[in-house]
Amino acid sequence: MHDPRVLLDSATEAVRKLARRGYELDLGQLDKLLTQRTSAIQRIDNARGEVKQVANQVQAKARAGEDVGELRERARALKTEIQQTEEQHRQFEADLQELLLGIPNLPDDRLPDGNSDEFAVEVRTWGDTPIFDFEVADHVDIGERLGIFDFPRATKLAGPRFAILKGPGAQLERAITAFLLQLHTQRHGYIEYSVPALVNRPTMTGTGQLPKFEEDLFKTGVDDRELFLIPTAEVPLTNLHAGETLPAEGLPLAYTAHTPCFRSEAGSYGRDTRGLIRLHQFSKVELVRIVDAQRSAEELEIMLSHAETCLQELGLAYRVVTLPAGDIGFSAQYTYDIEVWLPSQQRYREISSVSDCGSFQARRAGIRTKTKDGKRGFAATLNGSGLPIGRTLVAILEQCQQADGSVRMPGVLVPHLGFSRIKADGTTYAVRGGVWG
RNA sequence: GGAGGAUUCGCCUAGUGGCCUAUGGCGCACGAUUGGAAAUCGUGUUGGGUGUUAAAACCCUCGCGGGUUCAAAUCCCGCAUCCUCCGCCA
Numbered sequence: 001m002h003d004p005r006v007l008l009d010s011a012t013e014a015v016r017k018l019a020r021r022g023y024e025l026d027l028g029q030l031d032k033l034l035t036q037r038t039s040a041i042q043r044i045d046n047a048r049g050e051v052k053q054v055a056n057q058v059q060a061k062a063r064a065g066e067d068v069g070e071l072r073e074r075a076r077a078l079k080t081e082i083q084q085t086e087e088q089h090r091q092f093e094a095d096l097q098e099l100l101l102g103i104p105n106l107p108d109d110r111l112p113d114g115n116s117d118e119f120a121v122e123v124r125t126w127g128d129t130p131i132f133d134f135e136v137a138d139h140v141d142i143g144e145r146l147g148i149f150d151f152p153r154a155t156k157l158a159g160p161r162f163a164i165l166k167g168p169g170a171q172l173e174r175a176i177t178a179f180l181l182q183l184h185t186q187r188h189g190y191i192e193y194s195v196p197a198l199v200n201r202p203t204m205t206g207t208g209q210l211p212k213f214e215e216d217l218f219k220t221g222v223d224d225r226e227l228f229l230i231p232t233a234e235v236p237l238t239n240l241h242a243g244e245t246l247p248a249e250g251l252p253l254a255y256t257a258h259t260p261c262f263r264s265e266a267g268s269y270g271r272d273t274r275g276l277i278r279l280h281q282f283s284k285v286e287l288v289r290i291v292d293a294q295r296s297a298e299e300l301e302i303m304l305s306h307a308e309t310c311l312q313e314l315g316l317a318y319r320v321v322t323l324p325a326g327d328i329g330f331s332a333q334y335t336y337d338i339e340v341w342l343p344s345q346q347r348y349r350e351i352s353s354v355s356d357c358g359s360f361q362a363r364r365a366g367i368r369t370k371t372k373d374g375k376r377g378f379a380a381t382l383n384g385s386g387l388p389i390g391r392t393l394v395a396i397l398e399q400c401q402q403a404d405g406s407v408r409m410p411g412v413l414v415p416h417l418g419f420s421r422i423k424a425d426g427t428t429y430a431v432r433g434g435v436w437g
Numbered sequence: 438g439g440a441g442g443a444u445u446c447g448c449c450u451a452g453u454g455g456c457c458u459a460u461g462g463c464g465c466a467c468g469a470u471u472g473g474a475a476a477u478c479g480u481g482u483u484g485g486g487u488g489u490u491a492a493a494a495c496c497c498u499c500g501c502g503g504g505u506u507c508a509a510a511u512c513c514c515g516c517a518u519c520c521u522c523c524g525c526c527a
Contacts (some may be wrong), residue, residue, distance in 0.1 A: 042488060045496040052496095055508040059455050068507070075507040245484085372466090376484095 001100050002362040004034050017106040020325040024116060025103065040089035047082045051075055092136040101211055103336060105360040107325035108334040112199055115326030117350075120337065126308065129341045134403045138344030139394040140275040141168060141403055143331045147426040148428050149276075152380050160273070161280045163390070168422045172396070172409070173283070175416035176389050180285040180310055183384060188306045190256035190287060195236035198227040203239045206365030208331035208357075216260045218280075229262035233286035234383040238370030242365040246379060249372060250300060252291040256386070258283065276390040277349070284388040288369060288381065293359050297334070298381035300356040307352045307386045314410045316395050317341040319348050340395040351391045354384030368432060 007014045011027055018025045028368040037173045054075045112121045127328050143149035148169025154162040156395060157418060172401040177314050194239040198220065204210040209217060232346060237255045248252070272278035291299045304320065311318045317338045328335040332355035339348030361367070367379045400408045405424030414420045419428035 038487070041496080045487060048496060051507080055506095058507045062455095062507090074505045079507090215488075374466090374482095 001360065002094070002103055002106075002192050003119065004030055004100060004365065007103075008034070014106065015108070018104065020111075020113065021104060021107050022326055022330070023104055026261075028098075028322055030096075030099060032101060033092060036283055037089065037092040037096055040085055043085045044082055044089060047078050047085070051078050051082070054078070057066060070362060071202055074357075078113045086253065090116070098211070101205065101364070103230060104330045105328075105333045105357060107328060107332075108356075111322060111325040111328070111334060113326070114324030116325055117321075117323070117337075119324035119327065120321035121324075123320040123322055123336065125313065125317070125319040126312060127341075129317045130343060130399050132343065132403075136343045136398070138275070138342075140399040142397045142407065143275075145405060145424070145426075146407070146422050148172070148422070151275075158280075161281075162277065163276055163279055165393075168417075168424065168428050169393070169417070172393055172413070172422075173389050175413045176387075176392050176396075177285060177312075178416045180387060180389075180410055181256065181258055183313065184285065184287060184306065185255045185309060188254070188309070189288075190254040192239065193231060193233075193237060193240070193255055193257040195240075195257050195259060197230050197231055197236075197262075199235055199239070201226060203235060203242065204228050206239045206242050207235045207361050208329075208364065209235065212330065215266045216264050217305075228375060230259060231263045232261050232284065232383075233257040233259040233384075234288060237286060237288040238290070238361055238367075238381050238383065239365055241367045241379075244366075245368040245370050246290070246314050247372075248292060248369045248375075249370065252289050252377065255288045255290075256436065258285045261388075268314060279390065282388060282390045285386050287384045287386040288385075289360075291380050292369065293362075293377060293380040296356045296358055296382060297380055298403070299380070300334060300336070300354065302383050303384045304338075304354045307384050309341060310387050311351070313412045314396065315394070316392075316399055316410075318351070323353075329353070329355060331355070331357045331360050331361070333360065334380075340391070342395065343398050343401075348390070352385040352387055357383070 002014075006023070007025065008031055015025045015027065018371065054071050055418050058075075059069050061068050063072065071174060112119055114120075129161070139158050140151075142344075144151075147164055147170070150164040150166055156387075158319050171218065183190055185192050201210060204217070209228075217231060219226070220229065221227050236259070237257055241253075256437060260281055262281050263279075265278060265280060268278060278281070287303055289303055290301050291361040308318070308320065318338055321337050323335040323337055335355040338352040338354070340351040343345075358380050361381045362378040367381065368376060369379050396410060397407055400410065402408060406429075407415055407422045409420050409422070411420075412432060417431075419430050421429035423429060
């Protein structure tokens with residue numbers, strides 16, 4: 001959410017920036033609603049002030065034994081006026097909120113133009129894309145050959161866009177998760193959290209999923225209690241400090257959590273229907289940083305490096321791109337995507353998105369900061385995937401596939417797995433006595 | 438699901454209709470004292486909004502939302518959260 005006065009003050013700038021992501025800002029409407037709201041507040045405040053004065057006069061006169069009938073009349077009239085103005089105020093406030101909550105964050109001017117990933121600009125590549133002297137298989141073929149996926153039964157249980165992992169596949173998912181959490185907590189300084197996967201409407205509003213993107217979410221509840229399934233741990237982690245004032249000297253806060261993520265994938269029918277790439281439910285290790293608003297750009301680089309380290313340690317070739325202004329998320333002002341190499345598709349595919357949301361979410365969620373000398377402000381929030389487990393598993397299967405049909409496990413996972421290879425017949429090559437093949 | 442209790446400023450706490458513009462303590466900040474510190478003394482210390490060049494001033498804020506009243510922390514109604522007990526339960 002934006003401060004409406006700042007938007008109005010920087011009118012043409014704000015309009016220009018929002019236009020880059022295809023949002024047309026109606027400054028006239030914003031100005032009108034703000035003026036109406038302010039005027040209503042002033043009338044209410046004045047009337048309340050007079051009520052107080054009248055009440056004091058009533059007391060004084062009553063003590064002196066004078067008649068207070070006229071004053072009572074006046075106070076009653078004021079009260080009616082207040083109630084009417086309050087009703088107007090509620091409407092203006094609601095309209096203003098609706099408008100403000102629907103305005104996306106302002107994209108950073110350094111971002112390239114464009115409204116799709118075609119316009120993403122490559123920042124760097126890492127690792128050699130593997131060269132195979134045999135015909136590569138995609139992750140679905142590999143996984144089914146190894147017997148570690150069961151898509152038909154997933155569909156039976158829940159329908160399309162769900163997956164079942166089995167045996168070494170399920171173990172691999174668990175090992176990737178454990179490795180990532182250990183990396184972030186032990187080497188990158190993140191505090192691990194275990195958080196609710198169902199959250200309420202204010203929480204979803206705080207990070208920007210609501211009110212505009214309700215159709216992207218799974219929604220549930222008990223009786224008349226409404227709950228949403230989180231699409232990412234960014235939601236609970238960022239909202240941990242919603243409505244709180246944080247001491248500035250305690251920043252940055254660095255949080256991580258492994259959670260299931262649920263997405264309706266409305267509007268993506270027919271896209272990535274195969275395999276683990278795009279599911280209604282997947283699990284992910286998420287990174288969140290809550291930082292001083294002035295430092296968000298530097299913090300973004302730090303967080304990006306943490307996400308990159310995951311892939312480097314796993315030995316997976318990837319590249320980093322800067323998303324164009326029209327393709328970043330609603331709450332973001334700057335976003336890097338990390339794309340991992342998928343041999344079967346002969347291209348890089350998104351595996352991590354690392355975003356600087358500036359104070360956009362902090363203002364929505366009410367995450368404030370206070371310095372020792374009493375200066376107040378809003379924090380900045382950042383989030384990044386570090387990493388989604390399913391897509392990481394896809395990349396491992398594809399990049400580490402062998403001519404004999406087996407898949408070699410990345411070395412960093414072996415201690416978590418207890419095996420170093422899934423053999424072509426789906427059995428594993430167990431690690432014994434610290435020697436593995 | 439049932440019964441009872443609680444919710445006041447960062448923490449603890451006083452407060453049964455107007456003098457609450459909320460008491461006192463702890464903590465914190467600044468100052469005095471000191472060679473320096475402790476102790477002591479003094480001053481300050483919820484947040485939000487309107488407003489202003491800045492201020493002043495005003496409004497809201499005693500869990501949340503309504504209501505009664507000229508006037509509500511205080512009375513009434515609803516709700517939320519927490520605690521205790523019973524029931525159910527991974």
